[in-house]
Amino acid sequence: MILLVTVPPGREGDGILELEWALEKVRVKGTDWRGVLLAETPLSKLEALGRLKNFETQAIQRVVPLERLVPARWEDIEKAVLELGEKIEGTFAVRAKVRGNKKLSQRELEVRLGSLLVEKYGLKVNLGNPDYTVLVEVLGKKAGISLVREKDVLRFEVVD
DSSP states (O other): EEEEEETTTOOHHHHHHHHHHHHHHOOEOOOOSSSEEEEOOSOOOHHHHHHHHHSSSSSEEEEEEEEEESSSSHHHHHHHHHHHHHTTSSSEEEEEESSSSSSOOOHHHHHHHHHHHHHHOOOOOOSOSSSSSEEEEETTTTEEEEEEEEGEEEEEEOOO
C-alpha cells in the first residue's frame, strides 16, 4: 500500500518519524514538493489507516491511500481509473490535485475522467456527497490513483 501524506512545509522530518512509529514497517520518501511524502508499507489499507487513525500526530495533516502509481500520462491515468471504476457501486466524484506537471490540468482531469466513467459504466455523478471518490494525485511524472470512501482519507488538525 502506498500512502500520500501531507505535513506542514518544513515538518517533513517529523512526519517521517511519526509514520515510522505508527506503521513500523514503512519506507517513507520525500518528494519534490514541500510538505508531501510518499510512504510504502506492506500493511493492508485497512490496517495502515486503522493504525494512523488512532495515532496521536503532531505533524501529519492528511493521509490518502493510493491504489495505483502510474506514469502521469492521459492513457495510463485513464486505464487505471477505468480499472478502479468497475468497483463503484452508487454515486461518485473525481477529485484531482496536480503538482509539477504542465501537461495535465486539475479541471480537465476531473471532467474527462468523470465523463469516461459515466460513459463506460453508466454511473451517476454526485459532487456534493458521493458514495465513492476517484482521487488522482499528480506528482510531476507520476500519478497516484485511488478509489476511496469518505472514511479512507484521514485528516488531522496540526497545531504549529
